[in-house]
Amino acid sequence: MASQQDTFKIFVLRHGQSELNHENIFCGWIDARLTDKGKQQARNSAQLIKQYCDNNDEPLPQVGYTSRLVRTQQTMEVIMEELALKGDFSVISGDVHALKKIELPDELLVKGQLPVLQTWRLNERHYGAWQGQRKPNVLKDVGDEEYMRIRRDYQGKPPLVDLSLEMVQPNEKGAATGYEFKEPNRTVKYATEDAAGETLPISESLAEVVTRIRPFLDGVVLRIAKKYKLDSCIIVGHGSSVRSLLKIIEDITDQEIKNVDIPNGIPLVIEFDKNDLSFIKSFYLDPESAKINAAKVRKEGFEKNP
Template identity: 25%
Template sequence: MCLLRHGESLWNRENRFTGWVDVPLTDKGREEAIRAGLLLRGYRFDVAYTSRLERAIETLELVMLAMGYRVPVIKDEHLNERHYGDLQGLNKDEIAKTYGEEQVRLWRRSFRARPPNGESLEDTQRRTVPFFKNTILLDLVNGKNVLVVAHGNSLRSIIMYLEDVPEDKVPQLEIPTGQPIVYDVYWDQEAHMLKIRSKSVLR
């Protein structure tokens, strides 16, 4: 299984909160997506999952183009980025001047802090992990190789579940754009749970 955050978007470059707003990739983001696809050429995927947001969908399209083959694609809003509520579209540095750097850090990196009218990472996990268990996990149990192209926070929430990351370690969990994270996973019949044999970050 491979988890991949989309390539750099326009609002990533402009240091804005993006959330559920559809923002295109930059030229750098497209280059990151193509490079990710080249790094993944040695792998064979059977199915791909992505969010309903254009930056993730375009990244996946470029990845498949670079890999040289296509797979069935499932698009689902459960994999959308965390919804940043009233912060969407606003510059992070400007918001820090208004609310203070520590508050903005909590909104961005903590597990439970919820921005005004938005989602906490905990809220995000409440939709991503059930989706993972009910759909993606079934493909993995059936022996399929799965590619998931999504977003920084939707992937953070899934990685928390996969790697059993404690809440106090979440602020240090960074997911760079366009960098494939490949897991060798298997289903432990006795424990009735997914286990990880190895993890590698392709650079």
């Protein structure tokens, strides 16, 4: 059995509550911001991580990763502030060849620093034409079975979004951030990806998120862990990107993943053997709250606002 020091750990969490989580609205790639409750969840996450590191005589996470959506960036900023970590956010192209070449300068890998890389590959599942719609209304329209099939079946995929209607146009106000339940403009917000010639989705199943996240997990997170002999890193993602990471790392079946829900803002520790990066185990730092809040996520749409 590997001892604490022989393990590499990923602290992974879903962002804190967003304005659209609060309104019970499908969010996907709409760039909703955190609510005050969401910021508090991020602060609690930081305290849990600190406690864990102190109790186990472990350093704080050495590298951070977020999606390209502002709710994960805000969550990471609050965590960094709480942990007194300094560092810059940099957007990386998701191109699979470029991912394998990313390096971290030595001066960033020092105590008190947290370089944070941001990639669309960690974005929430693109929720297609359901984005911006209230969950109870969609449920009413399509019925319980179809609603849960699209939300949780591995191959379930929402209808495609029409970007000419549901994305802010390049010269409209809010092109970089989105507004009124629309996505930010892709050529403005995703200029790095655009320049690299990447194709971004207009609706996704969980299976497709797994496919797009795998090259990032292998090519960046695990490769960098090995190359720089890291003890840990921290990933702030979304319901679907965290489910996808768990599916790959823990080899969860297509059937079983249907029953996995991710609470907002509660860190999960995933331990790997440092030598061969094989998965050892995973556990929530606050398992009781994780269980209660995951059950609430599952019921979204069936019950009043979270």
